[in-house]
Amino acid sequence: MDPPEVLSLLARSFADTDSDRPLPVRLCETCVDTFQAQGGALTVSAGPGDRIAVSTRGAFERLEPLQEVLGEGPVPRALAVDRLVVMRVEAMVDEYPVFSHLAGAIGDGVTLYAVPMRVGPHVIGVLSLYVTDTPSGWDLDDLQFAADVVGADLLSNFELLDWSANAPFHQATGMVAMQLRIRPDDASALIRARAFARSARLLSVAQDVLQRRGLVSDDD
Known part of the structure; x- marks a missing residue:
């Protein structure tokens, strides 16, 4: 064509x-x-x-x-x-x-x-x-x-385009970075690893982090 x-x-x-x-x-x-x-x-x-x-x-x-x-x-x-x-x-x-x-x-x-x-x-x-x-x-x-x-x-x-759906992931990344005193890129990688381990979507894991359910910790 x-x-x-x-x-x-x-x-x-x-x-x-x-x-x-x-x-x-x-x-x-x-x-x-x-x-x-x-x-x-x-x-x-x-x-x-x-x-x-x-x-x-x-x-x-x-x-x-x-x-x-x-x-x-x-x-x-x-x-x-x-x-x-x-x-x-x-x-x-x-x-x-x-x-x-x-x-x-x-x-x-x-x-x-x-x-x-x-x-x-x-x-x-x-x-x-x-x-x-x-x-x-x-x-x-x-x-x-x-x-x-x-x-x-x-x-x-x-x-x-609706970018608001990404807000929980960015907020969760900031929370994990502050909690573990690590860089945002490393915090993002931890959230991705948790999502992969659970076969879950990133936003689902991010919501858990924000609601303090299953917070990513040093053990992860």
Whole structure:
């Protein structure tokens, strides 16, 4: 496909989404539909450790939270190096061994495309698509163009993104850092480790910390 064709397909698909749903969700569904994927996610990053993500419903929606907890995987990699990352889920990947091992139990036979969303010289997030069938009719350049279009749309509507959900994690990180007298980065790593050990979401563990249930301690 060429860029005008991709843009036309995105526009038609977006028009068919539910206008009452949040913009990131509609854009995510648009990309999944346009590229005939079996699932997808949009991750927007305002800086290190400050991300929001939305996923389409289904088996693959657990893959984005898993990368967030572990701090490894195609999405963090695409953000860090500003390039499209392709991963066959059932294959062991040396760069992120824990994620690739656990992801195989969730999405065996899936190819994960993590595409940086570029706006000018900046990467504002990542478009993820989960594909079980061999792609036909589109290539990686089409994915990159679509990701950049979506990134530009998100940036122009940045005020519509809800960052308040991240507040408990940042508050819990500060609490643990003060309690244990460690750096915020180390406190964040401890919370992530607790979430991984419990197979829980980061915000769930952060709420426990804030409510003084299961505080992270030196024993962890």
